[in-house]
Amino acid sequence: MKSKELIKILDELVPNPHCELNYNKDYELLIATVLSAQSTDKTVNLVTPVLFSKYDIYSLKDASIENIERIIKPVGTYHKKALFIKKIAQSLVDNYDGKVPNNREYLENLKGVGHKTCNVVLAELFNEPTMAIDTHMIRVSNRLGLTNSGDVKVIEEDLKKYFPIDKWNRVNHQLLLFGRYRCKSIKPECDNCPFNNKCKKTFKG
Numbered sequence: 001m002k003s004k005e006l007i008k009i010l011d012e013l014v015p016n017p018h019c020e021l022n023y024n025k026d027y028e029l030l031i032a033t034v035l036s037a038q039s040t041d042k043t044v045n046l047v048t049p050v051l052f053s054k055y056d057i058y059s060l061k062d063a064s065i066e067n068i069e070r071i072i073k074p075v076g077t078y079h080k081k082a083l084f085i086k087k088i089a090q091s092l093v094d095n096y097d098g099k100v101p102n103n104r105e106y107l108e109n110l111k112g113v114g115h116k117t118c119n120v121v122l123a124e125l126f127n128e129p130t131m132a133i134d135t136h137m138i139r140v141s142n143r144l145g146l147t148n149s150g151d152v153k154v155i156e157e158d159l160k161k162y163f164p165i166d167k168w169n170r171v172n173h174q175l176l177l178f179g180r181y182r183c184k185s186i187k188p189e190c191d192n193c194p195f196n197n198k199c200k201k202t203f204k205g
């Protein structure tokens, strides 16, 4: 399938793609994305309003680990994540006056911020063209035959080659949301799926 054709279908399936993590400030998005690792956006959206009503970036760096843990517990691996976000707050305040910079090298060197988290943040805050590969992206891009790999770096490169750069961020959200709500891991909704006769790995179960 040509990328143009696929983009047209995605525009019909997911006409308003967007980040599903709620945030009001740039650092809130960064911290929400860190919290979302091995969790769900839904769970993160339950804890972040509590966290950010209690702390801003300045008070978060001085907050006790125990208090942070108590709030973020539902997202899982909360001990590690509490340490990460406290240190991220400290670093942002020390180096960027509490703001998130458009600086991939700096962000990727923060503990808890991997390549994927960095892609999410740079795309969302600065409209940098990126392709963030999560579990949904791995599954959907393989099923659609856009890649033939489970390696996130290979998938990222395959998708970047396939789609025009000005579509990367939009398509990234579209594929992710399509995977989250329709092309699910278990029991994907294949009936009436526009990819049914094009899906390379059409679900047989």
Ligand code: SF4
Residues within 6 Å of the ligand: 143, 144, 182, 183, 184, 188, 189, 190, 193, 194, 195, 196, 199, 201, 202, 203
């Ligand atoms: S046919 Fe099923 S497995 Fe294939 S893309 Fe559509 S929902 Fe996913």
